[in-house]
Amino acid sequence: MAAEPKRTYEPFVWLMFSGGGVAAALVLPVLLFLFGVALPLGWISAPDYGHLLAVLGNPLTRLGLLGVCALALVHGAHRFRYTLHDGLQLQRFDGLIATVCYGGALAGAVAAAYLLLFAF
Amino acid sequence: MSAPPYARLYRPKVRLLWWLSRRSYTLFILREVSSIFVAWTVVYLLLLVQAVGRGQAEYQRFLDWSASPWLVALNVLSLAFVLLHAVTFVNLTPQAMVVKVRGRRIPGRLLAVQIYVTWLLVSAFLFWLVVG
Numbered sequence: 001m002a003a004e005p006k007r008t009y010e011p012f013v014w015l016m017f018s019g020g021g022v023a024a025a026l027v028l029p030v031l032l033f034l035f036g037v038a039l040p041l042g043w044i045s046a047p048d049y050g051h052l053l054a055v056l057g058n059p060l061t062r063l064g065l066l067g068v069c070a071l072a073l074v075h076g077a078h079r080f081r082y083t084l085h086d087g088l089q090l091q092r093f094d095g096l097i098a099t100v101c102y103g104g105a106l107a108g109a110v111a112a113a114y115l116l117l118f119a120f
Numbered sequence: 121m122s123a124p125p126y127a128r129l130y131r132p133k134v135r136l137l138w139w140l141s142r143r144s145y146t147l148f149i150l151r152e153v154s155s156i157f158v159a160w161t162v163v164y165l166l167l168l169v170q171a172v173g174r175g176q177a178e179y180q181r182f183l184d185w186s187a188s189p190w191l192v193a194l195n196v197l198s199l200a201f202v203l204l205h206a207v208t209f210v211n212l213t214p215q216a217m218v219v220k221v222r223g224r225r226i227p228g229r230l231l232a233v234q235i236y237v238t239w240l241l242v243s244a245f246l247f248w249l250v251v252g
Contacts, residue, residue, distance in 0.1 A: 018216075025206035028161045030243035032202055034250050035168055036161075036195030040187040047250055049176045055249055056172055065169070069162045076162075079155035087149050089134055108159070112166055120173045 013078055013102075020075025023068045062116040069116075070109035077105035150201075151208050157201035164195070210235045 038044045055061055081101040084090045090097060139145040171182035185191065213235060214228030 021205070021209045022213075024158045024161075024202070025209045026239050026242045027246065028158065028165075029199065029202050029206055030246045031165055031250075032161045032195060032199050034247065035186065036164060037192065037199060039183065040192050040195070044251060046183055047252060049172070049179050051252055052172050052179070052250075056169060061249075065165075069166060072158055072162050076155040076159040079152055080159070083149070083152040083155060087139060087152060089136060105159075108162065112162070115166055115170055115173070120169070 013074070016071060016074045017078040018075075020071035020073070020078075024072040024075055027068045028072065056120065062120065066112055066116045069112040070105075073105040073108045073112075074102070077101040151204060154201040154205035154208075157198040158205060160194075160198055161202055164198075206239065210239065 034044070039046050078101070081094075081097055084097050085094060139149040168182055171178045186195075210232055214231040217231070219226045219231055
């Protein structure tokens with residue numbers, strides 16, 4: 001039989017995919033509901049600046065948020081890769097697609113780390 | 121790398137819109153598309169963090185921007201997809217994971233209920249953290 005394709009990194013990506021999936025499922029809906037829907041529509045009055053600054057000023061908040069953001073981005077990238085792969089039948093371009101997806105997730109994670117750890 | 125010989129013999133043609141032929145296929149693709157909205161949600165939250173980090177005026181500008189009708193529409197759509205992701209991911213977990221306590225497997229349904237309770241608690245905590 002032909003040699004197995006190179007897959008050494010796949011289990012690791014699937015692990016990150018699961019972790020990111022859980023993090024995204026537990027954390028993102030309520031935050032998007034608050035900041036994307038409930039506050040803009042005036043259902044809830046916006047938290048005052050001092051309060052948010054204090055919450056984000058806590059290193060634990062920022063580390064937690066960084067973990068969620070980075071994992072969720074990898075999760076999204078991995079799933080989007082296979083969406084293009086299967087949904088749009090683009091198997092031929094898998095190398096390019098994988099590079100763009102994981103590269104995008106990595107760039108996003110680096111931007112998140114810069115924002116949350118250094119620029120805040 | 122060349123394809124193994126058997127792979128070249130038979131390659132069924134798949135239509136581009138194959139996933140419209142059945143409801144379960146469509147749901148599968150919608151679930152996969154949720155990845156885009158998960159990524160958008162992360163970007164949106166990071167923009168909020170950036171605005172808060174830059175000061176009160178910038179935070180206010182973010183709040184005004186977040187109330188633009190197109191953005192609210194996008195976020196409502198994103199919320200629907202993020203919820204689809206969350207529900208499908210929770211329901212999938214018992215199938216992907218076997219959790220044993222004292223040698224006995226925890227039934228899948230019970231495991232799913234536990235994750236839903238965790239989800240509720242995390243959401244309540246974050247709600248409290250933000251709104252106070």
